[in-house]
Amino acid sequence: MSVTDGNTAARTTEHVVRTDDGAKLAVTVRVPSLRVIGSTVVLSHGWAASRRMWQEVADRLLAKGHSVVLYDQRGHGRSTLGRSPIGVERLGDDLATVLAAFDTRNAVVAGHSGGGFAAMSFAVRDPGRASMRLRGLVLVATAAHDQDTPDGEVRMMGNRLFSWALSRPWLGRRLLGQTMGPQPDRAALETNRRMFAATAARVRADCFRSSRGMDLRAGLMSVAVPAVVLAGDADRVIAPKLGESIAMTMPNARFERVPGAGHMLPLEAPDRVARAIVELADR
Numbered sequence: 463m464s465v466t467d468g469n470t471a472a473r474t475t476e477h478v479v480r481t482d483d484g485a486k487l488a489v490t491v492r493v494p495s496l497r498v499i500g501s502t503v504v505l506s507h508g509w510a511a512s513r514r515m516w517q518e519v520a521d522r523l524l525a526k527g528h529s530v531v532l533y534d535q536r537g538h539g540r541s542t543l544g545r546s547p548i549g550v551e552r553l554g555d556d557l558a559t560v561l562a563a564f565d566t567r568n569a570v571v572a573g574h575s576g577g578g579f580a581a582m583s584f585a586v587r588d589p590g591r592a593s594m595r596l597r598g599l600v601l602v603a604t605a606a607h608d609q610d611t612p613d614g615e616v617r618m619m620g621n622r623l624f625s626w627a628l629s630r631p632w633l634g635r636r637l638l639g640q641t642m643g644p645q646p647d648r649a650a651l652e653t654n655r656r657m658f659a660a661t662a663a664r665v666r667a668d669c670f671r672s673s674r675g676m677d678l679r680a681g682l683m684s685v686a687v688p689a690v691v692l693a694g695d696a697d698r699v700i701a702p703k704l705g706e707s708i709a710m711t712m713p714n715a716r717f718e719r720v721p722g723a724g725h726m727l728p729l730e731a732p733d734r735v736a737r738a739i740v741e742l743a744d745r
Contacts, residue, residue, distance in 0.1 A: 471495045472492045473495060482555075483552075487533050490513055490531070491530070503523050504532075507534070514539075516532050535580070549672045553672075554580050570600060572602060582599075600692070606682055606707065610674045615670060620664060635655050641725045643724040685713075693720065694725060695719040
């Protein structure tokens, strides 16, 4: 399906990409209606979110002339689960499938939180393939290690009472308040709540369980593409020091803290995230 988005002067098409284990990934491609089109940017969201996470960032990228590919991670949004269990390597392979489906080369990939795990997993699994597909990486509120979610938190993610609470707007926003900085925008909080509540409890639990034992640092030492690593200085979900560790490990990366922001940077600081992406896309 192809439609024209008058608000952002873009042509939008919807696609379904099938993985090798039978998952169907829902993908949106937005191309600016300009004579000269810049780089392609692929946006990978985190756990219990969806493509909606990136809307504000995508609008800014389109205004700068860049094409945008957004997809729902397996089990999220309109994407289905496949035969393989959810895992960091599996999600990296899903990203590779999306890039290959559109023959995307020299792209900037931006990954938020668990989407950052997927982006880094893709890059470290095959650095040669990554160098062909990637112009750069923007890693947002994410980590390469130390993501061993305690059993109690995993159980909570799959708990029916927690799901019920998320479905109540006021209560759900209160429960997820710690994901943002000290002065969160109410609309951004509500967007986050809706995405979290729309994600199946089993998927939430499996995602938070999947990063146990993850350590991508050794592989990142061989990923030479330019990278920008962003972290909110008030992030209480993934400590900013873990983002700084990524930038110290990669040979061509820099780290930046975003003042006053928490974990949900694409919602809290879309201008700053878009600037980091454009910085690499315009190189």
